[in-house]
Amino acid sequence: MKAVLQIALGIIAAIGGFVDIGDLVFNSQAGAVFGYELMWAVPIGVLGIGLYAEMCGRVAAVTKRPVFDVIRMRMGLTTGLIVLVASLFVNLLTVAAEIGGVGLLLQLFFDAPFTLFALLGALALATIIWFVPFEGLERLFGYAGLALFVFVAAALYLGPDWHSVARGFVPEAKSSTLYWYFVVGLVAAALMPYEVYFYSSGAVEERWGPGDLRVNRLNAVIGYGIGGLLSLGIMVSAAQLFAPAGVSPDHLGTVPLLAQVPFGETGLLLALLGMLFAIGGAAVDASFAGAYSIAQFAGWEWGKYRRASGAPRFTLAWLLFFALGLIVLMTGIDPLDLTEYSVVLSVVALPLTYLPVLLIARDRTFMGDHVNGAIAGSLGWVYFVVLVVVAVVAIPLLLATNAGAG
Amino acid sequence: MSAGVIKLSRLLELRVEAEDGTPVGRVHDVRVRRVDGRYEVEGLIVGPRGLLVRLGWRRARQRDVLAWKDVMAVDPDRLVVRRANSSARRM
Amino acid sequence: MVACGCALLAGCGPLDRAELGRGVESLSALAAEGQLLADGVVQDRTRSTYTRVHAGTLAGDAAHEAQKLADATVEVGADRERDEAVAVAQRLDDALGELETFPSGERTAADVHRALTKIADDLERLAGRIKDGS
């Protein structure tokens, strides 16, 4: 019985931890601008992250190798360095965007200058990381993130036109570049590599073995699957509330209206709380992912379960990410612009971090009989092609639509 | 020639050519075998197929391995081998 | 009106009609969002800190848009629409500023809501005039 509870608790945390500032921004804007038309893009991103995370979790459980260890082992030093530099840069943008999000939300709660709150938010997150053990960390942010289900409730409460919702799941080719920009953004927002660095390093940190493969699959399928539901909830409610009224969610503060309008103050509080912890959790995950990447690349001691003294350079690295994230914010860049850049640029580096994992996951020397099955094998390659296409069109679309401003 | 130190990174960088100058390709991996307690280089995995092997896409078969015995000289910028290796001819 | 003249000049250097139209469009979006915000206060179904901070952000956007439009050199014939857009943007800034100052006043929120509805209508008419260049 305890095992089932343990698994369920882990999955629930994964659901709560799925949404970050990128999902909030892209899904609310996509709903506001294109109504239900872009819903088909969400499952593509969610299936992608589920597949990728399952493979990374399996590789970590069987070979005890987290993602960046695999990248370095399989792609060698030169490619490894290129991927490291690219992912650290994108990771920094993500940390800055997430801390910015935390600052904005704290401001909406308590109404004081943004910069003060970004600083306070970062300090609070850093102290939480310092004291709360690894498992507790995931649970804390994951459970509070579940408050985001208020958007799913809002979507249902506002009574969507189910016919056009269904039609929205059918991919449709449209000529507008903004449409395709949002397709890339929605897929990329779901497929943020830092989530996978954190997930696979966590699997090693929690000493997963082949016995944990079932939990790994459940996490990937249910955790990310239901997590994707949150994204759809945001898009559908935005399609019902923002699209007809002509509201354009250019600020994070606009998103909570989706819950305030149908459910009043309770809805507003749940939305703000859920967003604060989802984005706060993402800031922690992203800064850890950055520290994991450097430490695993260079071969240092790493991991949160080894007290800070046991992994000095690793601890310095994630504190550094927080500090640099704050500095990027102090330049005054709007956190939402940062979010769009971090989401779109992260998909450009994704094929390079996805391929080595796929290569090892299908390599019997390392995986023994836990090698990719038929589904994971074929789907794995289908997704590699999808990722390469998305990576190639991402930057041109970003420029053509000047980051979605249309 | 006195026994000198050769770094693996250097082997991976050198062009491999047969005695008569025909190019054989690049060294992608170095196969070692345990011989009475020490690991000796048995051969070099060379040629385009070698890259696939290194990426874990294909397994290196014995005939892809160019025996170290056939290596005549390790020059500053190339590796000279006694005869064109079978896999090289197939390229 | 020199309709065809403006069309010819569209897209070169100064703010053309399309950009002016987009500016008015973003003002309409702000007005619409302001109405949602004001509704929450009128029905007392929201939190004052949220209203104050967010109304302030929206007011800032309106002021920024007004300034951007005012500074831009506009193509010949479109400057009357541009001046009107700037005026409406300032009214929008003031209305949202009201909401920021009295984030829990149901009566003021109702006045703000009415003002925003009027602004939204004015913007819609203005947008129509800009589009067909009359």
Place this chain on the structure above:
Amino acid sequence: MDERFDLVYRLLDDQLVDVDGRRCGRVDDVELTGAAGEPLVVTGLLTGRGAYAARLPARWRRLARALFGRDVRGSTARRVPWTEVSDVGVTVALRRRAADLGLDGDDWRPLDRVPGG
């Protein structure tokens, strides 16, 4: 350790772990001793950023030396005699503690790494 294996596929870039299980760097290069016409034997491992430059494409070498430092044995790069390696499996297991092999030093300080410094 396997009877026969491929250095790049199984050893190069692998994680070094000392006898206490502490991670202490990666195999950044492998030292072979011998010559053409004679046995070429694995005699040591190199670890540390000083070894990076030699492995990067020639045209980046000057920049790499500036960024990661030259191969200064004992400071930017360290040699681990092959006799110190107990196993090559998921990681490269060493017979002694990282400190005894001089592997616990802080060899990567990107912050104060002044190019060419």
